[in-house]
Amino acid sequence: MTLRELGRSGLMVAPLAFGGNVFGWTxxxxxxxELLDAFVDAGCNLIDTADVxxxxxxxxxxxxxxxxxxxxxxxxxxxxxxxxxxKAGMDMGGDDKGLSPAYLRRAVEASLTRLGIERIDLxxxxxxxxxxxxxxxxxxxxxxxxxxxxxxxxxxxFTAPRLAQALxxxxxxxxxxxxxxxxxxxxxDRAGFEAELQALCVSEQVSVIPYYSLAAGFLSGKYRxxxxxxxxxxxxxxxxxxxxxxxxVLAVLDAVAARLGTTQTAVAIAWLRDRPAIAAPIAxxxxxxxxxxxxxxxxxxxxxxxxxxxxxxxx
Numbered sequence: 001m002t003l004r005e006l007g008r009s010g011l012m013v014a015p016l017a018f019g020g021n022v023f024g025w026t027x028x029x030x031x032x033x034e035l036l037d038a039f040v041d042a043g044c045n046l047i048d049t050a051d052v053x054x055x056x057x058x059x060x061x062x063x064x065x066x067x068x069x070x071x072x073x074x075x076x077x078x079x080x081x082x083x084x085x086x087k088a089g090m091d092m093g094g095d096d097k098g099l100s101p102a103y104l105r106r107a108v109e110a111s112l113t114r115l116g117i118e119r120i121d122l123x124x125x126x127x128x129x130x131x132x133x134x135x136x137x138x139x140x141x142x143x144x145x146x147x148x149x150x151x152x153x154x155x156x157x158f159t160a161p162r163l164a165q166a167l168x169x170x171x172x173x174x175x176x177x178x179x180x181x182x183x184x185x186x187x188x189d190r191a192g193f194e195a196e197l198q199a200l201c202v203s204e205q206v207s208v209i210p211y212y213s214l215a216a217g218f219l220s221g222k223y224r225x226x227x228x229x230x231x232x233x234x235x236x237x238x239x240x241x242x243x244x245x246x247x248x249v250l251a252v253l254d255a256v257a258a259r260l261g262t263t264q265t266a267v268a269i270a271w272l273r274d275r276p277a278i279a280a281p282i283a284x285x286x287x288x289x290x291x292x293x294x295x296x297x298x299x300x301x302x303x304x305x306x307x308x309x310x311x312x313x314x315x
Contacts, residue, residue: 002015009152017280018048021065022285040136045068045083046082047085047107070116088125089126090127100136105143108150124182138175138177143295159182163181164204179207182282183208185215186214186268188241206277222236224242250264253268265296266294269294270302
C-alpha cells in the first residue's frame, strides 16, 4: 500500500481514514473496538474524531468518541501504529467553543485526557472562528506544538478565502500552517469543494481528508425510495439526495460496480481517493461488513471509462 503525506507534515497515512463519529453513537464500545482492530489490521492508520462527538445524542455531553478511542488505545500495542486526529472549536456548551488561545488550551487538555495520550498527531480547527484573529489561533497552535502536545494542525469547514488568509499568515509570521483541510466532499457533493478550495489545496500542498465520503450512506446504494430512510440514524441527511440527480448517480454506480465485480461503496471511495489533493477519504462503518467494503474501495482501481461515467453523472 502506498502511503500519502499529510501536507508537508511528514505524517504518512493510508488512503482511507476511519470516521470516529459513530463511536458511542451507532457503534457501542465493543463494536467500536472490533472495528478499530479490523481497520488497523488492514494496514490503515488514520483515525479521525472530534471533541464534540457525539454531543447531538440525547444524554451525551461530547467526548464520547474520544473516550472510546482512549479505552481502545489503553489495551496496548496500537498507539505506534495509528495517527490520532481530533478537532476543537464546535460548541461544547457554555463558553466552550471557538478558536481563541484560551479555549484551545483547555480543549486540548480535555481531548488528551479522554484519549489517554500525550500528543495529538493532527489537531484540527473544527470550524472557522471569525471572532478570533487567525494569527492568535495559529499562535496558540504553535504553543501546543512547542509543548509537545500536538504534531501538526489542520482546518475543517473553512472557506477558500479564510484558508488562504490563514496560510498567508503562517508564511508571513513563521507560524505552523494548516497541513490538511477537512471539507464535505463526495461523488454527489462536488461544487462546494471543487469551486475554489480544490485549486487552493493543490497549489499550497494542503492535503484533503474529506468527510461525508459516502454522502451519509446514500452512495452505498441502500437508500433508493423514501421508505428506505425510515428509522435510519442518517436517513434525513441521506434523503436530501433522493432526487433525479441522485438516482442518476446511483444508476452509474450500479453499472460500474457490476462491471468491476464490486460494491457501490467501493466505487465511490475509489473515485474520491483519486481526486486532486485528496489524501484519505474519511468514512464510517458500524459493522465489519461495511468496513470491508470501504477497504475494498481503498484498493480498487477505476479505469478511465468508469471515471468518465461517474464524472458525467455527478457533474
